[in-house]
Amino acid sequence: MHTAFISHPDTLLHVMDGNHPESPARISAIKDRLIASQVFDHLQVYDAPLASDEQLGRVHDAAYIRRIRKTAPQAGIVHLDPDTAMGPMTLSAALHAAGAVVLATDLVISGKAQNAFCCIRPPGHHAGRANAAGFCIFNNVAVGVAHAIARHGIARAAIVDFDVHHGDGTENIFRSNPKVMLCSTFQHPFYPYRGADSRTDRMINVPLPAGSGGVAFRAAVEQDFAPALMHFKPEILFVSAGFDAHRDDPLASLNLIRDDYIWVTKFIKDIARRYASDRIVSTLEGGYDLISLADSATAHIRTLADI
Numbered sequence: 263m264h265t266a267f268i269s270h271p272d273t274l275l276h277v278m279d280g281n282h283p284e285s286p287a288r289i290s291a292i293k294d295r296l297i298a299s300q301v302f303d304h305l306q307v308y309d310a311p312l313a314s315d316e317q318l319g320r321v322h323d324a325a326y327i328r329r330i331r332k333t334a335p336q337a338g339i340v341h342l343d344p345d346t347a348m349g350p351m352t353l354s355a356a357l358h359a360a361g362a363v364v365l366a367t368d369l370v371i372s373g374k375a376q377n378a379f380c381c382i383r384p385p386g387h388h389a390g391r392a393n394a395a396g397f398c399i400f401n402n403v404a405v406g407v408a409h410a411i412a413r414h415g416i417a418r419a420a421i422v423d424f425d426v427h428h429g430d431g432t433e434n435i436f437r438s439n440p441k442v443m444l445c446s447t448f449q450h451p452f453y454p455y456r457g458a459d460s461r462t463d464r465m466i467n468v469p470l471p472a473g474s475g476g477v478a479f480r481a482a483v484e485q486d487f488a489p490a491l492m493h494f495k496p497e498i499l500f501v502s503a504g505f506d507a508h509r510d511d512p513l514a515s516l517n518l519i520r521d522d523y524i525w526v527t528k529f530i531k532d533i534a535r536r537y538a539s540d541r542i543v544s545t546l547e548g549g550y551d552l553i554s555l556a557d558s559a560t561a562h563i564r565t566l567a568d569i
């Protein structure tokens with residue numbers, strides 16, 4: 263059984279303002295490193311399909327989907343919020359990003375892949391039911407989770423979000439859904455300034471102060487995520503894999519290193535082996551230092567694939 267790698271050429275054509283940190287170079291950096299390290303040879307590679315309105319509509323309001331389709335410009339840039347903009351190719355990139363997680367979910371649940379990594383942008387975890395935010399337009403991981411539930415009859419899905427920012431959009435979408443658990447570590451206080459006070463028995467939010475490193479992160483995973491996941495017994499695990507908690511990331515101030523990403527990936531695999539028939543769907547969120555992003559994502563994928 264293999265690890266699937268799902269991406270699409272249009273992820274390289276979504277461009278916001280000139281020097282925006284959420285740039286096409288992020289995808290190229292990861293893919294180049296996978297090829298140079300020969301990890302790519304071991305992956306089953308797929309082009310992402312477009313997500314349908316039915317798939318998006320499980321987590322986004324119909325009026326919001328219509329608004330995004332209508333806002334997409336023929337030329338130039340249109341801002342959805344101060345951090346998030348659409349260019350002429352953004353809609354296609356966003357639809358393929360969400361579609362990648364749908365395909366990954368189908369591959370993993372049908373047994374055609376053991377696990378999958380979606381190398382996509384725009385990221386998704388700040389997008390709520392009816393809003394874009396923080397570089398995110400559609401909530402890719404949420405679209406995958408909702409597909410697993412609606413199409414495959416999954417009764418319990420868990421999301422591990424180790425991006426440095428809280429997955430507030432994902433929390434917004436699934437907060438009152440008893441079939442979904444979200445485990446999220448994040449720097450606090452920090453953008454999006456949510457999550458620190460909204461923990462429940464299924465929204466396992468663990469704020470970490472600026473300057474926290476691997477010791478604090480691993481303690482959060484072991485002491486907060488592990489007991490919750492063992493109690494919940496997810497049938498599939500999703501990962502909001504942001505690599506912006508790395509110590510070299512320019513946007514944030516946590517101090518994770520490659521070994522922490524390998525460690526948390528092994529933790530996720532262990533939970534998946536115990537409860538979820540090894541099923542893991544991982545999707546790229548943040549990570550803005552190209553060198554540490556490529557290095558960390560490659561380590562994550564290498565660990566998923568047992569290479």
Ligand SMILES: [Zn+2]
Nearest residue numbers: 425427506548
């Ligand atoms: Zn982030």
